[in-house]
Amino acid sequence: MPQGQPLAVPDDGLTTRQRRNRPLLIVHTGDGKGKSTAAFGLALRAWNQGLRIGVFQFVKSAKWRIGEQSVLERLGALHAETGEGGRVEWHKMGSGWSWSRKHGDSEDHAAAALEGWREVQRRLAEKRHDLLILDEFTYPLQWGWVEVDEVVATLRDRPGHQHVIVTGRRADPALVEAADLVTEMTKIKHPMDAGQKGQRGIEW
Amino acid sequence: MPQGQPLAVPDDGLTTRQRRNRPLLIVHTGDGKGKSTAAFGLALRAWNQGLRIGVFQFVKSAKWRIGEQSVLERLGALHAETGEGGRVEWHKMGSGWSWSRKHGDSEDHAAAALEGWREVQRRLAEKRHDLLILDEFTYPLQWGWVEVDEVVATLRDRPGHQHVIVTGRRADPALVEAADLVTEMTKIKHPMDAGQKGQRGIEW
Numbered sequence: 315m316p317q318g319q320p321l322a323v324p325d326d327g328l329t330t331r332q333r334r335n336r337p338l339l340i341v342h343t344g345d346g347k348g349k350s351t352a353a354f355g356l357a358l359r360a361w362n363q364g365l366r367i368g369v370f371q372f373v374k375s376a377k378w379r380i381g382e383q384s385v386l387e388r389l390g391a392l393h394a395e396t397g398e399g400g401r402v403e404w405h406k407m408g409s410g411w412s413w414s415r416k417h418g419d420s421e422d423h424a425a426a427a428l429e430g431w432r433e434v435q436r437r438l439a440e441k442r443h444d445l446l447i448l449d450e451f452t453y454p455l456q457w458g459w460v461e462v463d464e465v466v467a468t469l470r471d472r473p474g475h476q477h478v479i480v481t482g483r484r485a486d487p488a489l490v491e492a493a494d495l496v497t498e499m500t501k502i503k504h505p506m507d508a509g510q511k512g513q514r515g516i517e518w
Numbered sequence: 519m520p521q522g523q524p525l526a527v528p529d530d531g532l533t534t535r536q537r538r539n540r541p542l543l544i545v546h547t548g549d550g551k552g553k554s555t556a557a558f559g560l561a562l563r564a565w566n567q568g569l570r571i572g573v574f575q576f577v578k579s580a581k582w583r584i585g586e587q588s589v590l591e592r593l594g595a596l597h598a599e600t601g602e603g604g605r606v607e608w609h610k611m612g613s614g615w616s617w618s619r620k621h622g623d624s625e626d627h628a629a630a631a632l633e634g635w636r637e638v639q640r641r642l643a644e645k646r647h648d649l650l651i652l653d654e655f656t657y658p659l660q661w662g663w664v665e666v667d668e669v670v671a672t673l674r675d676r677p678g679h680q681h682v683i684v685t686g687r688r689a690d691p692a693l694v695e696a697a698d699l700v701t702e703m704t705k706i707k708h709p710m711d712a713g714q715k716g717q718r719g720i721e722w
Contacts, residue, residue, distance in 0.1 A: 338709060338720055342552065346701040348559075352552035355559035356720065359585030363719035381563030388602070389589065398592070445719065477720060496707040497550040502700035505542060515567035515649065516542060516560065516681060 337475045339493045343452065343485035346499035353447050353479045354382040360477070361389050361399040365444035370434055371406035372427055372482075373450045381515075400444070405430075427454035431465070441474040452482030455489070466492045541679045542698045547656065547689035550703035557651050557683045558586040564681070565593050565603040569648035574638055575610035576631055576686075577654045585719075604648070609634075631658035635669070645678040656686025659693070670696045 340356075342349035357367050369386065383404050390402025405412050407426050413433060431454070437443060454460045466488050469478055480489065490496050544560075546553035561571050573590065587608050594606025609616050611630050617637060635658070641647060658664045670692050673682055684693065694700050 335717060336709075338717075340720075341706075343706075344704070346703075347699065348546065348552055348556035348701050348703065351559035352556035352703075353559070354562060355552075355555035355557070355586065358558060358562070358589040359721075360719045362585040362588045365719045381566040382559065384566045385562040385593065385603070388596075389592075392592075392596075399589070490706065493707060494709040495551065496705075497552050498704040498706050499550075499552065499556075500548070500702040500704060502545075502547075502694065502702050503697060505540075505698040513539060513542075515564045515569045517563075 335475065336494075337472070338477050338495055339469055340477070340479040341485050341490060341493045341496045342479065342481045342499060343483060343490075343496065344498035344500050345483055346501040347504070348499045349481040349483075350449050351382070352497070352499075353449065353481050354386065356479065357386060357402075357445065357447060360445040361386070361393075361402065364400045365477075366401040366442070367403070367445045367447070368437060368443035369402075369404045369406075369447045369449060370430055370451070371404075371408070371449045372430055372454050373407060403443070405433075424454075424457070424459040427459040430454075431460045435468055438468065438472045438476060441476060443476060445477045446479070448478065448480045450482045451480045452485050452489070455486050456484055462486045462488050465489065539679065540698075541676070542681050543673055543696060544681070544683040545689050545694060545697045545700045546683065546685045546703060547687060547694075547700065548702035548704050549687055550705040551708070552703045553685040553687075554653050555586070556701070556703075557653065557685050558590065560683065561590060561606075561649065561651060564649040565590070565597075565606065568604045569681075570605040570646070571607070571649045571651070572641060572647035573606075573608045573610075573651045573653060574634055574655070575608075575612070575653045576634055576658050577611060607647070609637075628658075628661070628663040631663040634658075635664045639672055642672060642676045642680060642682075645680060647680060649681045650683070652682065652684045654686045655684045656689050656693075659690050660688055666690045666692050669693070 342352055357369070360367055367386070369383075386402050387404055389399055393399045393401055407423075407430055410426065411430055411433065414429060434446065434448065437446070455462050455465060470492055472478070485496070546556055561573070564571055571590070573587075590606050591608055593603055597603045597605055611627075611634055614630065615634055615637065618633060638650065638652065641650070659666050659669060674696055676682070689700070
């Protein structure tokens with residue numbers, strides 16, 4: 315995408331530089347493919363610029379995205395070895411968050427999702443990352459496991475310069491309202507409609 | 519995205535395994551963000567599975583995407599050093615395709631785009647890659663620099679098991695018709711609308 319000019323300059327008392335450097339809240343929603351994939355693609359840029367990346371996957375079964383996880387963790391290891399790029403941490407709810415002592419024994423998805431969000435809140439307050447990817451985070455919001463208003467307030471008031479990307483279908487209107495950049499991925503055609511299943515290198 | 523069941527099993531005489539392993543033609547189109555980024559995100563999965571990746575950027579000025587290029591080329595170097603992942607080649611029209619003797623001296627974008635497509639055709643015939651990303655390739659099609667019918671015929675009849683991803687706005691209906699997976703990225707909200715310009719780690 316070419317670098318364009320803004321359509322309007324808001325009367326917000328900020329200089330262009332201040333506005334340009336405002337951290338972004340990005341939402342990838344819709345029923346189509348590419349919501350998470352585009353978020354991990356953005357993580358490539360962020361890594362290349364030395365940003366500290368934190369991925370938080372709010373899905374119970376994280377068999378998927380294993381390719382992106384492997385590669386981003388490999389890039390994180392490269393950073394540790396050579397100083398290239400940025401730090402990478404990848405956490406998934408899967409069978410319990412990596413930081414949790416309850417690892418592996420909880421079947422309470424609602425509690426696990428809330429625990430994940432509390433950790434994200436702590437990290438935002440500590441400014442631990444420069445880019446946080448909250449993958450599939452719309453679902454715990456939709457199911458009422460995590461309060462939308464609290465999430466929006468926390469994200470709006472986050473300190474420092476932390477970019478946040480939220481992915482998942484049916485993003486809450488309050489989250490969309492708070493976001494700076496919202497893209498909807500719409501399915502036009504999908505191979506499953508023609509009887510084709512997922513395959514190696516494409517779906518995982 | 520969880521692994522679902524196909525909605526219908528077509529009467530095409532193929533087994534599920536044959537259908538599953540059919541190479542995909544993927545199109546990312548629409549006015550929203552994430553078309554190219556999701557393609558490069560898919561390249562992460564492909565690299566992780568050892569697929570040979572070829573990126574062809576049909577844009578004249580390739581200042582953008584530099585982050586993805588750096589990281590994917592770094593992953594390609596890692597493959598050369600350690601055997602991890604897959605091979606990566608990245609070619610851009612920029613100031614002339616890397617394989618071309620006319621490097622740097624051509625201002626004829628139409629000729630350059632057609633030259634890029636001819637190279638892609640040769641590589642498809644030779645099965646040089648397992649995943650080809652034709653980034654921003656909808657534009658040369660739209661402007662008539664490359665014939666849509668020829669592109670569709672070549673892609674339909676490509677030999678072996680080569681996945682192809684085409685990105686760009688306003689994908690031609692014939693290309694959409696030929697594709698297996700088409701996603702439209704729609705802009706719901708963009709920071710430029712609020713006077714914000716692109717920034718490091720997010721836009722490049």
